[in-house]
Amino acid sequence: MKSDWIFPKKIIWKQKFGTLEIALTIIGAVLYGLGSFSTMSLAIGFITLRPFAFIAVLWGVLFGPWVGGLAALIGNTFISDILAGWFGIGGVGGALGNFAMAFIPGLLVSHPLNKKAIMLWGGIVGTIICALFVGGWMALMGFAPFMTLFSSVLICDIPPNLILAPIVSGWLFNRVQKRGLYWRDRLEADKEEEEEEEQ
Amino acid sequence: MAFVLQMLEMGKRESWFHSVNPTAKLIWWVCMIIVPIMITNPFALIIMTVCIWVMAFQSGIAKQMYKFLIVTYPVMIGFIVILWPFFYAATPDQHYLFNWSFLHFSLEGFIYALAMGLRIVLSLTACTFFVMTTDLMDLASSLGEFMQNKLHISYMYPLMVMSSFKFLPELGGDYFNIIESFKSRAMDMDTGSVMERLKKYVPVAIPLIDSMLRKAQNIAISLELKAFDTNNKSRTFYKHYPFTIRDLFFIFLGAVAIVVCVVLNSLNWGKVDIFL
């Protein structure tokens, strides 16, 4: 059921976490990490223009906040950062920031076809929070002035998140739902199973 | 990508440093992250960086490390050294190269920036050394054992990190295949404005994600076929990673670096400010 609410009516914190969720996290992490790493030729210092940044938002919206968040965290911190050699630097800020970038839209976007909500929660709010974490951490550690990183995260991540995330989400949702991978459906199915067992 | 895989391969070589317990190396590395946060004295930073390079020579990875860092060093240092002076607080007694409203560039600012750059250099060198001397699979399983048995955290989390690395070459192959197949259809990925270029990623993303989802379903099935359970906290481990004198010595090296920092700081030699 599609809803056009930009603000969610009900927030679901819980998410089923079985083997499928693990697999989706792994795949999301690889995709996100590879995407960030392979587009590094467009590097602007610490942060890179990342066409595949939208994977975080997409994963959050389609597969749930926890799967999305963990995928973005692992992909950014353990794949992209380690391979690029600046794990120690971006470290905690990057991990939390990227987690938030997927977690927030996962939590607050009511439906993957709701483009406005994805743009708001993923493209703007999530990305700004990610930028706050990254910029804040780097400034706290004294590696770089807050504004430089804050603004470069915004410049690099807002365009893909704002434009690509809603488009790709719209294209993929049907296929994801048909395969039974959409996280809200899986939650529902689980509830029904539990109820049946109780009866 | 090719380079990445090569880097991961480096961790499987044999040397004194490669054979140190991965968890011990992790602790050493955490120390090396703390060091540049504690001190900014350029000479101390340079000496520590040189020490890591000596270790790299000893373990036979210096050539690859050089090949990797020769690209990364300039980007990072360039970024830092160019940016910091503009943000360095302006005071009247500095030697200005130019000073125009909020934009200012002074000699002091430049020295400060250089010190910041050297911190990054130390961080980068330590990280690269760590990745190139550690088999990440070993790291994940030694950490996984520690986390499950001592901290009661499900093996699920190390498994996810470890599997991401394991699938990297295979999924990476698919990833580049898909990009190549679009290039073969006269798709030009490298020109156009940012907007145009972003839009070109939509058709690439669809088969990419779609084939990845199919893989995810296969991975889930194979996990279940091997009786993996997210809530199982009593699984056993095939390989054990006990601590030896060598590992303790390696942690000791990291601790020494921290102690040096504390001493430098207490003598007031720790910060770059003494040169300004």
Add this chain to the structure above:
Amino acid sequence: MSEEPIIKVEHLYYKYETRDQFAVEDVNLTIKKGEFIAIIGQNGSGKTTLVKHFNGLHKPTRGRVIVDGHNTADHPTSELARFVGYVFQNPDHQIFADSVRDEVSFGPKNIGFTEEHIESALKLVLGEMELSGMEEEQPFQLSRGQRQRLAVASILAMEPSILVIDEPTTGQDWRESIALMGLVQGLNEKGHTCIITTHNMNLVSIFARRVIVMRQAKVTLDGPTQDVFRNVEELRAAWIKPPDVYTLAQKLLPDIHLDKPILPQDLADLLINAGIVGR
């Protein structure tokens, strides 16, 4: 087939960044317009690496590749795609659109064909690949064989004169394989130069007119299908088992000269004519 060379490979060397050995080593080839070539060899022998040079996906480490007068080192793949169509092994790696029409017209749009041009190309290639009337179907709902043909169609729509197909029959049953190869043969008869890489020797013996054998990054055999398949020694070294027809022919009629590839029926006729077996 004309005598005009369309692909010239001169002392080609290629090395992947990660590896110390060459993936393709000192390869020299001349491919003429209208040929139907199969490149065979073990996994890792360098087949795919070699054909990826034809449309510039790989640039030579040393040596050069000239395609239709263009040095591939100087042109990006997006430009070379006009002359060389490259069909990847897995059709699912390229299908993205919601309809067959969008999928097929993607390449021509990238090149800048006009709308009428695209429409006529679409009609033609869908007809050739036996997908007529499926313009509005969802590609993901087609069968594996249909998706494979769709992948070929979407490359053909760019009207390349050379068609490279990497492992066209992987994951398909015999009937689908024969059908697809039949369609490729049809294209070849219309003047396309066709190059395939494959592990299926029976298909090679039925369709290819020239065979190139690769072993350990080098071309070790290159010639008409019937000659290559009778060179048992070299094939054994390359771990290739020729179709049984050729093994039999070699054993029973070692001195006979073959002027075209043979099928079991041909061998039977030859044996009868030579008086080795009676009817």
